[in-house]
Amino acid sequence: MTSQEITDTLKALFGHAVEISEPESWQVQLDNVRLLVLLSEDQSWLRSLVSIAPAQEALPYLEQLLEANFDETQETRYALHQNVLWGVFQHSRASLTSEDFKAAIARLLTLQQQGLSASFNRLAETQIRQIVQAAKLQGQSLETTLQTLDRFYQEGVMGEIDQSATQREQILAAWQYQLERLWNEEI
Known part of the structure; x- marks a missing residue:
């Protein structure tokens, strides 16, 4: 996917809620969701992420979250970083399709909406x-x-x-x- 295709896909999904910070960074701010889309320094990898909960709240469910990574989260994963539990999707930009990107975003939004309730x-x-x-x-x-x-x-x-x-x-x-x-x- 090119940067323009990423922008077009995000705008098709979220309209004017899409903010382009730099050529390698996008943000979508909705009511309860902040979706970030970032490219690696060499722009070969795309990472999309949403915050789910403070890490302290997630720690009692760490085993269930890791099991979900194995069995349920499909192309997305739970991850801990900077005291936050995130929903994360990473993919090589060269082989990423618009359909796969849309599916990953939908899955991230589902993880965010579920919060810790499934765990x-x-x-x-x-x-x-x-x-x-x-x-x-x-x-x-x-x-x-x-x-x-x-x-x-x-x-x-x-x-x-x-x-x-x-x-x-x-x-x-x-x-x-x-x-x-x-x-x-x-x-």
Whole structure:
């Protein structure tokens, strides 16, 4: 892709939101998204990136983020740099097509919109599976496990101190849904 093709592709996608800082640098500023497109010093590589979250917020999900890099992020990757979690796409400029560039931008925007929620959900499911496994090893039934969780919330071992009864019921309903969903799976 030439610099002009990059500009044309970005303008076709984002219109007047495209800012060209230098011949090798583009920025797209939308409501919640800032997309950067940079060329390497020798202009042979293109890098597109969006910020996703502060690194401190992402660190608890590092394992899930790396697994996503392996299985799910396709042509994009998660990366940490300067205390920020980024969505990054890098490609040789010589072989990059407009269609591939558009697809990568769409994927970056998806990563940015998801934020850390997908990683949180994977971590939560892993932990719920561990609870199910531990309960089964102790010979507990699903009902006994739910009663234990309810007791933990009532005693303040789990949940917030100033949590209302309605909030506790909503959280316990979510626990029940997840435990019922995973209870009969082979773990």
